[in-house]
Amino acid sequence: MRWLTLLSTLLASAVPFVHAVSSQAYTWKNVKIGGGGGFIPGIIFNPSQKGLAYARTDIGGAYKLNSDDTWTPLLDFADNARWNYWGVDALATDPVDPTRLYLATGMYTNSWDPNNGQILISTDQGQTFTPSVLPFKVGGNMPGRGMGERLAVDPNSNNILFFGARSGNGLWKSTDHGTTWAKVSSLPDVGTYEADPTDTTGYNNDKQGVAFVTFDSTSGSSGTATPRIFVGVGTNTGSNLFMSNDAGSTWSALPGTNSSWMPHKGVLSPAEHSLYISTSDGSGPYDGTLGALYKYNITSGTMANITPVSGGDLYFGFGGLAVDLQKPGTVMVAALNCWWPDGNAFRSTDGGQTWTRLWDWASYPTMNRFYTYDDSLAPWLGPDVTASGIVTQIGWMMEALAIDPFDSNHWLYGTGATIYGGHDLLKWDTTRNVTIKSLADGIEETAVQALLSPPTGPSLLSGLLDEEGFVHSNLNVAPSSEFATSTSTGITGLDYAGNSPATIVRVGNGDASDGKQIAISPDSGTTWNLDYGSPDGVSGGKVAISADGDIVLWSSSSNGVQVSQYTNAFTTVSTLPAGAAIASDKKVDSIFYAGSGSSFYLSTDGGKTFTATSKLGSSSSVSKVIVNPSVTGDVWVSTDTGLFHSTNNGTTFTAISGVTQAWSISLGAPATTGGYPAVFAIANIGSVGYFRSDDQGSTWVQINDAAHGFGSAGANVISGDPRIYGRVYVGTNGRGIFYGDTAGTTVTSSASASSSSHTTSSSSSSSSSSKTTSSMSTSSSHTTSTVSSTSSSPSTSSTGAAQGAYGQCGGNGWTGATTCVSGYSCVVQNAYYSQCVPS
Ligand SMILES: *[C@@H]1O[C@H](CO)[C@@H](O)[C@H](O)[C@H]1NC(C)=O
Ligand SMILES: *[C@@H]1O[C@H](CO)[C@@H](O)[C@H](O)[C@H]1NC(C)=O
Numbered sequence: 148m149r150w151l152t153l154l155s156t157l158l159a160s161a162v163p164f165v166h167a168v169s170s171q172a173y174t175w176k177n178v179k180i181g182g183g184g185g186f187i188p189g190i191i192f193n194p195s196q197k198g199l200a201y202a203r204t205d206i207g208g209a210y211k212l213n214s215d216d217t218w219t220p221l222l223d224f225a226d227n228a229r230w231n232y233w234g235v236d237a238l239a240t241d242p243v244d245p246t247r248l249y250l251a252t253g254m255y256t257n258s259w260d261p262n263n264g265q266i267l268i269s270t271d272q273g274q275t276f277t278p279s280v281l282p283f284k285v286g287g288n289m290p291g292r293g294m295g296e297r298l299a300v301d302p303n304s305n306n307i308l309f310f311g312a313r314s315g316n317g318l319w320k321s322t323d324h325g326t327t328w329a330k331v332s333s334l335p336d337v338g339t340y341e342a343d344p345t346d347t348t349g350y351n352n353d354k355q356g357v358a359f360v361t362f363d364s365t366s367g368s369s370g371t372a373t374p375r376i377f378v379g380v381g382t383n384t385g386s387n388l389f390m391s392n393d394a395g396s397t398w399s400a401l402p403g404t405n406s407s408w409m410p411h412k413g414v415l416s417p418a419e420h421s422l423y424i425s426t427s428d429g430s431g432p433y434d435g436t437l438g439a440l441y442k443y444n445i446t447s448g449t450m451a452n453i454t455p456v457s458g459g460d461l462y463f464g465f466g467g468l469a470v471d472l473q474k475p476g477t478v479m480v481a482a483l484n485c486w487w488p489d490g491n492a493f494r495s496t497d498g499g500q501t502w503t504r505l506w507d508w509a510s511y512p513t514m515n516r517f518y519t520y521d522d523s524l525a526p527w528l529g530p531d532v533t534a535s536g537i538v539t540q541i542g543w544m545m546e547a548l549a550i551d552p553f554d555s556n557h558w559l560y561g562t563g564a565t566i567y568g569g570h571d572l573l574k575w576d577t578t579r580n581v582t583i584k585s586l587a588d589g590i591e592e593t594a595v596q597a598l599l600s601p602p603t604g605p606s607l608l609s610g611l612l613d614e615e616g617f618v619h620s621n622l623n624v625a626p627s628s629e630f631a632t633s634t635s636t637g638i639t640g641l642d643y644a645g646n647s648p649a650t651i652v653r654v655g656n657g658d659a660s661d662g663k664q665i666a667i668s669p670d671s672g673t674t675w676n677l678d679y680g681s682p683d684g685v686s687g688g689k690v691a692i693s694a695d696g697d698i699v700l701w702s703s704s705s706n707g708v709q710v711s712q713y714t715n716a717f718t719t720v721s722t723l724p725a726g727a728a729i730a731s732d733k734k735v736d737s738i739f740y741a742g743s744g745s746s747f748y749l750s751t752d753g754g755k756t757f758t759a760t761s762k763l764g765s766s767s768s769v770s771k772v773i774v775n776p777s778v779t780g781d782v783w784v785s786t787d788t789g790l791f792h793s794t795n796n797g798t799t800f801t802a803i804s805g806v807t808q809a810w811s812i813s814l815g816a817p818a819t820t821g822g823y824p825a826v827f828a829i830a831n832i833g834s835v836g837y838f839r840s841d842d843q844g845s846t847w848v849q850i851n852d853a854a855h856g857f858g859s860a861g862a863n864v865i866s867g868d869p870r871i872y873g874r875v876y877v878g879t880n881g882r883g884i885f886y887g888d889t890a891g892t893t894v895t896s897s898a899s900a901s902s903s904s905h906t907t908s909s910s911s912s913s914s915s916s917s918k919t920t921s922s923m924s925t926s927s928s929h930t931t932s933t934v935s936s937t938s939s940s941p942s943t944s945s946t947g948a949a950q951g952a953y954g955q956c957g958g959n960g961w962t963g964a965t966t967c968v969s970g971y972s973c974v975v976q977n978a979y980y981s982q983c984v985p986s
């Protein structure tokens with residue numbers, strides 16, 4: 148039983164009962180993407196129990212490694228009130244009692260996260276946790292989150308833990324297994340580096356804090372506090388490495404390093420009686436152009452610079468660092484960000500005197516690759532091909548690197564997108580040809596922005612930050628590729644045309660250099676054509692496509708609302724506020740709906756003009772507008788004050804009783820053939836949760852449970868399946884996509900499950916609003932390159948001259964040229980319009 152369940156039971160009687168809600172058991176599984184999809188800042192093996200290892204993520208919780216190389220999530224119970232549990236800034240596995248696990252959690256140290264951080268304490272390897280709330284914030288998704296580990300358990304007296312805080316809060320100590328904490332004021336420096344002091348949000352200008360805590364296990368004896376402790380701090384203006392020889396009472400600076408370079412990792416090699424330290428001139432995870440690897444000889448008290456590369460080869464800092472405990476003197480370090488041409492890692496078997504690397508140049512642009520690449524578990528991961536034709540495979544943001552302490556062949560490293568590793572590491576030293584395999588199976592770390600379950604074709608399409616998005620034709624199999632014709636670093640909006648449901652529009656997140664961000668697929672997402680009517684350098688927001696697929700409406704907060712027909716240039720819709728929630732009717736081509744502030748809007752002229760038709764109670768912000776695909780004018784609107792339903796094009800609305808706030812909403816297959824669609828809502832209906840109504844909102848069943856909290860309610864998306872009754876998809880901000888199916892009958896509860904798990908709904912609403920702005924920072928400037936797979940329609944019979952660049956070359960009723968001038972291909976944009984685009 149998770150502690151949540153216990154707590155809930157205890158609290159149930161104290162929670163006021165607002166509205167009677169039933170619950171129904173659901174089975175929840177991840178939609179398998181299979182490669183992680185986000186930054187893995189830490190991978191930590193337990194030194195005492197064979198095979199025990201954990202990985203931490205910056206926005207999606209922590210995972211435990213299984214013997215078959217898969218991973219099991221540990222923090223799925225985190226609900227809206229505890230969404231910041233998914234930011235794991237540090238992890239410690241107890242070397243004395245391997246059943247004990249500690250996580251330092253919290254998402255941001257600025258206002259984006261209203262809650263303080265906490266140490267999550269487990270005595271059963273992560274099956275259950277008890278929180279110890281800290282008197283300050285913790286930032287699992289802050290700059291420098293790959294430094295570490297900031298949290299450590301004393302290997303001689305495991306009741307003692309140290310935790311290095313951010314924001315100038317310094318070093319903290321617990322002597323009761325993490326239950327209570329006190330500040331260690333004697334540490335001379337608390338880590339004052341700010342990644343960008345000019346930032347005013349509190350994000351990049353937060354003080355970096357303490358980077359790592361490492362005990363020298365050899366300095367003490369079992370049962371008494373370990374005297375020698377090393378601490379690295381995020382400071383680049385003076386000493387940033389400190390040693391205590393009296394269990395943390397007093398500290399002295401370690402000599403001999405370049406203090407311009409900040410320590411990222413400090414790893415003890417007990418048999419060598421040495422501490423290895425990787426450093427970089429940035430705090431990471433994206434930056435770093437110089438750095439060094441040092442080795443501190445504890446016996447002699449001397450520091451050696453053992454940096455594996457020098458001169459022109461050194462244009463990055465160092466992050467991930469590992470020693471082979473079975474083979475003293477074997478050490479590996481990763482280039483934190485060798486952005487070009489590819490990441491790299493270095494290995495020494497003689498304590499850092501000589502090094503070999505994962506690749507080197509044969510003669511430019513040919514690389515000697517001393518590895519074999521295997522992404523069979525997540526084929527979409529790569530390889531990527533850069534503009535100069537170089538294949539990139541190894542990764543970036545390589546802050547996590549670990550060698551299994553019981554198996555010299557087993558290694559893992561984290562990147563901005565996944566975990567790689569293998570089981571033949573010793574080949575590095577013999578045939579020098581290790582296997583680099585994608586080993587993130589079970590880790591689902593994507594930040595989901597849009598889900599679409601269309602009435603025909605694949606079950607699901609997804610739009611994600613950091614990746615483009617996927618067609619999920621089999622929910623249990625990792626997709627082979629991302630959306631093609633990628634010009635985006637994420638997809639934020641998806642919609643389908645009601646009368647032509649294989650026609651799908653997407654909008655991406657990109658910057659000016661990424662070009663067009665609207666694309667249209669004629670075949671349920673298999674192929675995509677860029678919409679040449681969309682302006683360059685404009686990105687993000689939501690899209691809606693008209694019933695016949697010829698009109699695209701696009702709403703973003705930064706660029707207002709724009710509309711385009713037949714992929715002509717987008718024009719501004721001045722009658723709608725920027726960022727308005729939008730929807731297309733699924734039957735009538737000319738009808739669009741919108742909501743903003745307290746108003747509902749209707750357009751009957753194809754989105755050119757909107758008229759405010761009614762007020763939405765006392766709402767001040769609209770989250771979503773959705774439409775019954777079978778009935779024009781039947782719309783639902785979710786707002787900060789509730790859920791509203793209209794059956795007359797928004798002339799009047801009914802407020803749904805008992806719903807006090809609603810975020811993402813969706814319609815799914817009806818309970819009975821021909822019946823009204825099931826309504827799904829992420830909402831506050833007596834408590835914040837995930838709900839389904841089979842009677843247009845008269846009664847609700849809660850469908851999530853104590854084991855599935857899904858994190859921040861306001862950051863998530865929900866999508867009902869129009870073909871399978873009860874089936875629903877939940878897209879999270881950091882834990883990928885879940886799909887749920889009914890697994891039992893509806894239980895009308897008294898005071899049990901439904902109301903219980905939600906004790907802090909007021910704080911949760913404020914947290915979720917700030918949350919969405921910040922999800923950008925997961926990872927990766929994913930420089931996925933583009934294999935252009937624009938599909939050209941073969942035009943065998945040409946009528947007259949070829950069409951010119953960007954001209955029309957097909958579509959219903961088109962009688963002109965169907966071929967294009969040289970260099971251009973005729974591409975179907977929709978049933979009404981094909982266009983000559985560069986081939
Ligand atoms: C120390 O680091 C700074 C900043 O990267 C660099 O300019 C300087 O040359 C380094 N000093 C030494 C002695 O390497
Ligand atoms: C550390 O220094 C001592 C004393 O100079 C030396 O004997 C020992 O070999 C050194 N250890 C390593 C790992 O270099």
Ligand SMILES: *[C@@H]1O[C@H](CO)[C@@H](O)[C@H](O)[C@H]1NC(C)=O
Nearest residue numbers: 516517518519578579580581
């Ligand atoms: C490494 O091994 C793979 C698989 O056996 C092989 O295809 C590849 O050519 C080898 N590479 C090198 C550099 O030996």
Ligand SMILES: *[C@@H]1O[C@H](CO)[C@@H](O)[C@H](O)[C@H]1NC(C)=O
Nearest residue numbers: 735738751779780794795796
């Ligand atoms: C909604 O608007 C459409 C288009 O003007 C119209 O055909 C339909 O009758 C309206 N529905 C209702 C219930 O007013």
